[in-house]
Amino acid sequence: xxxxxxxxxxxxxxxxxxxxxxxxxxxxxxxxxxxxxxxxxxxxxxxxxxxxxxxxxxxxxxxxxxxxxxxxxxxxxxxxxxxxxxxxxxxxxxxxxxxxxxxxxxxxxxxxxxxxxxxxxxxxxxxxxxxxxxxxxxxxxxxxxxxxxxxxxxxxxxxxxxxxxxxxxxxxxxxxxxxxxxxxxxxxxxxxxxxxxxxxxxxxxxxxxxxxxxxxxxxxxxxxxxxxxxxxxxxxxxxxxxxxxxxxxxxxxxxxxxxxxxxxxxxxxxxxxxxxxxxxxxxxxxxxxxxxxxxxxxxxxxxxxxxxxxxxxxxxxxxxxxxxxxxxxxxxxxxxxxxxxxxxxxxxxxx
Numbered sequence: 001x002x003x004x005x006x007x008x009x010x011x012x013x014x015x016x017x018x019x020x021x022x023x024x025x026x027x028x029x030x031x032x033x034x035x036x037x038x039x040x041x042x043x044x045x046x047x048x049x050x051x052x053x054x055x056x057x058x059x060x061x062x063x064x065x066x067x068x069x070x071x072x073x074x075x076x077x078x079x080x081x082x083x084x085x086x087x088x089x090x091x092x093x094x095x096x097x098x099x100x101x102x103x104x105x106x107x108x109x110x111x112x113x114x115x116x117x118x119x120x121x122x123x124x125x126x127x128x129x130x131x132x133x134x135x136x137x138x139x140x141x142x143x144x145x146x147x148x149x150x151x152x153x154x155x156x157x158x159x160x161x162x163x164x165x166x167x168x169x170x171x172x173x174x175x176x177x178x179x180x181x182x183x184x185x186x187x188x189x190x191x192x193x194x195x196x197x198x199x200x201x202x203x204x205x206x207x208x209x210x211x212x213x214x215x216x217x218x219x220x221x222x223x224x225x226x227x228x229x230x231x232x233x234x235x236x237x238x239x240x241x242x243x244x245x246x247x248x249x250x251x252x253x254x255x256x257x258x259x260x261x262x263x264x265x266x267x268x269x270x271x272x273x274x275x276x277x278x279x280x281x282x283x284x285x286x287x288x289x290x291x292x293x294x295x296x297x298x299x300x301x302x303x304x305x306x307x308x309x310x311x312x313x314x315x316x317x318x319x320x321x322x323x324x325x326x327x328x329x330x331x332x333x334x335x336x337x338x339x340x341x342x343x344x345x346x347x348x349x350x351x
Contacts, residue, residue, distance in 0.1 A: 017282075018231035035292050035310065038068035038292065039289060049061070057122070066264075070258045077238075083160065085134060085142045098130045101320070103127070105322060105325040111330060113324070117335060124136070143175055146163075150189050151188055186252075192253060194214050202274055225255040226256060230259055230260040
């Protein structure tokens with residue numbers, strides 16, 4: 001048994017720090033792709049936060065800054081035909097999958113050119129073209145939906161899988177347990193991922209859950225489960241690759257606890273006073289993107305000039321996305337009645 005005093009004394013988050021491997025474990029192309037993807041996520045989110053402060057982006061806005069490896073490492077381990085679903089911290093996933101930054105920024109501006117036609121906003125991104133089945137606003141709702149998507153892939157014998165992300169607060173939802181049971185019973189090709197950034201909506205895991213090693217929840221269903229240092233993109237890639245191999249072999253789901261850290265609060269309205277400045281700076285000092293940058297430079301995979309060129313390219317992409325969003329039109333009033341039902345002549349009252 002764990003004494004209560006010891007449990008209370010634990011740090012609010014036990015996420016590992018980012019490190020750089022002694023040798024480059026993957027190809028030059030892989031590291032440069034990771035660097036570019038993560039830098040695009042970071043710079044896009046920093047700009048989104050700035051624009052939110054200027055009130056050009058309204059409503060809720062949940063930034064991904066610090067967690068970029070959780071997505072980049074998974075994209076490189078899966079195929080373009082696999083399906084993705086997540087919660088409402090959802091800007092980074094479609095960016096890494098190939099959705100245009102223009103479409104994502106326009107969605108944040110609630111413009112008709114957005115990836116959800118301006119009707120979803122920050123919390124409800126969607127892009128069928130890259131198999132991103134959306135960000136979802138109801139905590140934990142995407143977990144059984146991810147199982148359902150995986151059921152469809154198995155039923156149709158596609159050989160594809162679904163990766164379903166959730167935040168650490170979602171593991172306390174009953175729907176997770178129902179989904180885990182069904183997924184194991186039917187051996188669905190799904191990878192469940194909890195992005196454990198330690199604080200959910202502002203309360204540490206240690207204060208809100210008797211089980212603090214969240215991956216062990218999957219073991220209750222005999223589901224292969226493991227913790228992952230999600231501050232290291234290599235570790236994420238390897239864990240997802242193992243889970244994908246099991247799923248495609250018909251062995252069913254995996255539950256991965258991505259131990260990560262967010263630099264911002266839960267949303268733009270959260271001052272994050274529940275943690276210390278020293279804790280934040282400690283994580284910033286060993287940033288996941290800087291770890292990849294260090295690996296690239298240390299092992300001569302690219303030069304400072306090469307990385308500066310990537311940085312400049314991303315700066316231009318982000319600025320272009322802002323200009324695109326600002327110039328785009330808002331949806332017209334009749335869009336209210338579109339995309340509600342699949343059946344176009346469904347009998348509902350319009351007046």
